[in-house]
Amino acid sequence: MLANVQQSLRNKVDELQANVKFLEEYKNACLLAITETWLKDHDLQSDLRIDGFGEPVRLDRDPTVTGKSLGGGLALYVNRSWCGNVIVRESLCAPDIELLSVSLRPFYLPREFAQLFVTLVYIHPKANVDNAVRAITRTVLQLQALSPDAPNFIMGDFNNCKPGKHLGNFHQYVTCATRLNTCLDLCYGSIKGASLGASDHNTVYLVPSYKSVLKRHKPERRLVPVWTEESIGRLQDCYACTDWDLFKNSCKTVDEITETVSDYVKFCEELCDMGTYKELQKQVRKEIKLAKQQYKDRVENLFSTGSARPAWEGVKSLLVTQPHKSNISLNVMSDHDLANELNIYSDRFNVHDFSNELSAFMSAAPVPDSTVTVHVDQERVQRVFQRVKERKSPGPDGIGGRVLRNCAEQLAGIFSFIFSWSLQTHSVPRLWKDSIIVPVPKNKCTKTLNDFRPVALTSLVMKSFERIVKDELMNTVQANLDPLQFAYRAGRGVDDAIITLINMIVAHLEEAKSFVRLLFIDFTSAFNYETKHIHQHDKDETMARLSLLHTSSCAYALLPRR
Known part of the structure; x- marks a missing residue:
């Protein structure tokens, strides 16, 4: 439920309590998102409680920042039967925008999602739209960096601000007028598709239409032999x-x-x-x-x-048979x-004949004493x-x-x-x-x-x-392996490599006027890059350059003597 209560939430608590008690839409709502609460610091949480919902997550307007003593304010109620884990991720009170972001981990959530984010916004009619959009975009980027696959919803009273074109893949769900002939109360989300129930200037009722992957795909039957x-x-x-x-x-x-x-x-x-x-x-x-x-x-x-x-x-039911429905999948390529x-495509690099190189290697290799x-x-x-x-x-x-x-x-x-x-x-x-x-x-x-x-x-x-x-x-080759090789060897791992490196560094720094330089290189498919229009005599040199240029990470450190 998204509501703009106007002129203090204190006067609306009894009405909300009655709606939650007698109306199923309010009672079963996961969230009650309220803008323009007009609350102050002296308003107690106990006076704002609603049965079945936890204490509201509030963001009251700061007069010293906005220069206004009245108006504004955000509040978010979370249904206890739906979610018990609420974490505040962002709380911003600026002259042009009031923003409150929380992360939720409901008791039931589709397996493909670890959490979801809800951002409540209030932008007054005379605010600087560009500053408000930058604040929303910055918050969205922070939340996506925290959990890229998590659903993200932004709702509230936007007034004259329309941040849709700056939010990328977000979809706007409210399509009807919420105040006279204008749509001021909006809801953006990263999940496509939502159905709108009843709405006016005060309340917007959104019904989710997203289905989890488990429900979208038909069950697949497999015959598994049972061994006794x-x-x-x-x-x-x-x-x-x-x-x-x-x-x-x-x-x-x-x-x-x-x-x-x-x-x-x-x-x-x-x-x-x-x-x-x-x-x-x-x-x-x-x-x-x-x-x-x-x-x-x-x-x-x-x-x-x-x-x-x-x-x-x-x-x-015994006589009538249902017509068989054939599932036809259309693919661009058979x-x-x-x-x-x-x-x-997978065999595109195996075009070079290495028989000459192999013969040269075999001739140069030492002959073992015994077979x-x-x-x-x-x-x-x-x-x-x-x-x-x-x-x-x-x-x-x-x-x-x-x-x-x-x-x-x-x-x-x-x-x-x-x-x-x-x-x-x-x-x-x-x-x-x-x-x-x-x-x-x-x-x-x-x-x-x-x-x-x-x-x-x-x-x-x-x-x-x-x-x-x-x-x-x-x-046979155990004695000839490099003692500093830790990859692809049993009983050795990253911890052994770190301990050995630290030991070598500390032992070297014990000498006077000594320092250590470390170079870490991680090649990304260094030998799988295609080389086109390259002469045969320049191929080896070009591949070597590509091997040095196409690196995913390269770190250089200088450690002074302690």
Whole structure:
């Protein structure tokens, strides 16, 4: 409720109390926003209380600032059943504007919002409009910096001020005259859409029409298999009774045995799930049959008691079918074209052939004294499979984390054989190279291909294989790593880097006439910038310059000796 009470709120408290008691619109209102309260410092909060609402958040006019002893003043009542957390963010009393901003955290708020802001404004008819607009804009920017996604509402008596064009994406909700033929009491908000109920010069009734994301989107149904102890036991027995030597002897290549074993693992999983699915389907059919019988008995009971109308309605609900509504989504680009465009865009930097650079690097690299051999035994594969999370989504091979974790003992033998074969032949199965790429939007409004982040869903078996190889590589190169490297190393983090840096600084500053210079550089995709119309001999130099120029942050500090 937005009201301009005029000539003191003290005379209107009893009327507001009666409206809250007998009118549902006032009783269920979340906020009572009141302008021109004409209150003074000696007016007690206890005299202004309204049942069901907390004590008003006030901003009384300061005569020493405005030069006026009467008029003005703002007050905001918050319904206790709607919100109990109110924080004053801005309180401004100036010659041209009176402004009061609060942040609210209601008991129920859509999940996409952390809080909401409400700003109450009073601008007298002879105020400087430009100064008032600058004050409102400055407050809005401060609130948006505090919480960019929070809904922001600005309401009050604006008189001759129209700040709409300075508020950017804000929408004005009041569209009818609030005093004679003019609209003086306005309400701006960052949420588009509001319905106006009743209004006059004193009161504006606004009904919100925003719907949360959960209510706007239709519910999506997914079939999730329920694994019981019985189904897990059947699956383990199925793998334990399998003659894996048959796969080893019949397959001639790594790709062939990988695809065959993966298909067999999925087949056994579906076979064990099918028994549980049939039992549940049988139980559902039994319950449906029982419900139909009960409904039939109820309809017959209505006919026998003489209630013909509800009985015929029940019969019509059984006979009449609703027309099927097809959901048609119109896209500017088809799914096939969008996938091709995303593939071309994501692969736009892989146009250079690095075979010459790779050959030069391999020839310059020192030859190791002994060849590192990765031993893949059954117990090691079993331990890695048991560490896989059950809720991990399967990759292109269709083997999920629940199968690998619960059947690690039965599957470790055949997969350890495949891992060893892959290392001996220096080849990775093609099935494990494929990934399911999901383009995830970076923000709410996706306009270009750069607004999508490609997220890859790879095989869990391949991830386990990579973990085994990675452990062997880390054991081999651990002694050659830089001791000052803290990123991408287990047991090290930002705290270790800070402590090491502080220790080095303090140890250096203990020397006489010493100082420390620190340079922090954070590159933003330094090697992903496109270079067009550049000659081949200038390409390396240009990429180096771009790497130094395109930085997101660069700090330089000089620490004197203490």
